[in-house]
Amino acid sequence: MDALFDDSALPRHPHSPRPGAHHLPGWLRPAAQQWITQRFFEWGQGPVPPHSTVVAGHPMSVQTVCLGWHWSPNRYSRTADDVNGAPVAPMPQWLVDLGRSAVQAATGDPRQARDYHPDAAIVNYYDVNATMGMHQDREESVNAPVVSLSIGDSATFRLGNNEHRNQPYQDLRLASGDLFVFQGPARFAYHAVTKIHPHTAPAGCGISSGRINITLRQTGLR
Ligand SMILES: O=C(O)CCC(=O)C(=O)O
Numbered sequence: 143m144d145a146l147f148d149d150s151a152l153p154r155h156p157h158s159p160r161p162g163a164h165h166l167p168g169w170l171r172p173a174a175q176q177w178i179t180q181r182f183f184e185w186g187q188g189p190v191p192p193h194s195t196v197v198a199g200h201p202m203s204v205q206t207v208c209l210g211w212h213w214s215p216n217r218y219s220r221t222a223d224d225v226n227g228a229p230v231a232p233m234p235q236w237l238v239d240l241g242r243s244a245v246q247a248a249t250g251d252p253r254q255a256r257d258y259h260p261d262a263a264i265v266n267y268y269d270v271n272a273t274m275g276m277h278q279d280r281e282e283s284v285n286a287p288v289v290s291l292s293i294g295d296s297a298t299f300r301l302g303n304n305e306h307r308n309q310p311y312q313d314l315r316l317a318s319g320d321l322f323v324f325q326g327p328a329r330f331a332y333h334a335v336t337k338i339h340p341h342t343a344p345a346g347c348g349i350s351s352g353r354i355n356i357t358l359r360q361t362g363l364r
């Protein structure tokens with residue numbers, strides 16, 4: 143019965159759920175997913191280990207590693223002061239290039255792609271019980287796009303409005319290989335991950351359980 147009413151019938155073609163928000167299902171080919179998953183396991187080796195960021199006294203349920211700049215609530219820094227104090231690993235050039243390709247694919251706008259200089263990546267691992275509450279990505283001082291890549295188990299992703307955490311919002315399914323871009327009028331949309339769907343990671347993506355999400359950001363810092 144569940145299968146009759148689940149969200150697997152949601153669009154699996156590129157679509158724009160609201161102006162400035164772009165969902166490109168399966169944008170990363172399986173080989174690319176697997177390759178990025180291998181990098182994910184390398185990033186987990188340090189210099190900063192994956193950790194649960196503490197927000198307002200509560201540890202998040204995701205495990206996070208950052209590249210380029212370390213994110214801790216309300217600020218970016220070059221050292222992981224809330225973890226082990228180590229300097230954060232550099233942002234790899236291939237990830238910058240991938241971010242530009244993502245902006246190009248989502249917006250069709252070569253100028254926006256060329257002007258995109260992501261300098262931070264927040265890499266989150268969700269086990270099947272992890273979620274992320276409604277929030278805006280707003281620690282960046284410029285309004286360049288946020289590029290989101292998902293690998294592994296599917297998630298229910300909630301895309302909201304720019305004003306508050308409540309309705310109106312819409313629920314989408316982000317599956318392995320999906321690209322999501324927030325830009326323009328959706329750059330500061332509230333968003334959340336309300337559920338991870340166990341046993342949905344495709345064979346060959348490099349991870350058999352749980353979900354990797356990478357968001358690329360341009361901090362505006364130097
Ligand atoms: O996991 C996702 O799809 C979203 C992650 C996110 O919102 C964040 O890292 O700020």
Ligand SMILES: [Fe+2]
Nearest residue numbers: 277278279333
């Ligand atoms: Fe976010």
